[in-house]
């Protein structure tokens with residue numbers, strides 16, 4: 565049985581999409597079968613992966629509305645599969661029926677869960693119906709966060725929202741941890757803020773991953789030119805950091821599929 569992992573944080577620009585993509589590449593290189601699901605109307609992930617998002621294409625929107633099955637919405641990429649997003653996803657809320665609207669993604673993905681080791685959900689920077697669908701469908705959530713004061717305030721609010729989802733709709737949801745991204749290990753303030761992240765998460769019984777992801781322009785280059793960073797320069801600091809994170813992630817929760 566595959567595991568559904570949501571990368572979520574209502575704060576914007578904390579590397580949710582970048583981390584989703586790096587997880588997909590990294591897990592693929594470790595032999596796992598991966599499906600990415602783009603749940604953000606910005607559709608950065610879909611564009612980054614060269615997925616088709618316009619015209620008569622079935623996407624996460626149709627999956628959520630029940631007008632397409634997961635199989636119909638899946639696009640096959642060389643390394644992994646993707647269910648892309650389309651921009652109309654921004655106005656899906658009034659189109660969804662009131663009853664059962666938070667469980668649409670869970671139901672839609674159930675049909676393909678066994679075909680993948682990991683299904684990775686990239687979410688939008690908000691806690692609307694799309695992101696709540698992701699948290700209801702997920703087995704685990706990873707919370708990317710930068711070592712900054714505003715991010716810390718953001719993820720504390722987010723933990724509370726996850727607790728609400730756990731209470732109401734998904735008691736089995738595990739918060740795997742906070743992943744510190746775009747970390748600047750040379751700045752004293754970054755180290756202090758990373759420590760603060762850990763101390764505050766501990767108070768919520770949430771782990772902060774020991775592995776922190778540093779910044780590199782190479783990651784922007786990989787996104788502009790749409791290449792797999794682990795193939796082009798596996799020694800790049802972000803690839804190294806991300807591989808350490810994947811070791812930690814896989815050690816802490818062996819895939820049971």
Ligand SMILES: Nc1ncnc2c1ncn2[C@@H]1O[C@H](COP(=O)(O)OP(=O)(O)OP(=O)(O)O)[C@@H](O)[C@H]1O
Pocket residue numbers: 575576577578579580581582583604606608687688689745746777778779780781783784787802
């Ligand atoms: N490790 C990194 N090194 C360098 N740049 C990075 C790194 N991680 C993310 N970025 C850059 O930071 C910006 C924000 O990243 P990303 O889009 O992944 O965040 P996000 O949380 O998905 O944003 P949003 O909330 O808008 O969906 C992007 O321009 C991305 O290229």
Ligand SMILES: [Mg+2]
Pocket residue numbers: 580581582604608687688
């Ligand atoms: Mg994003």
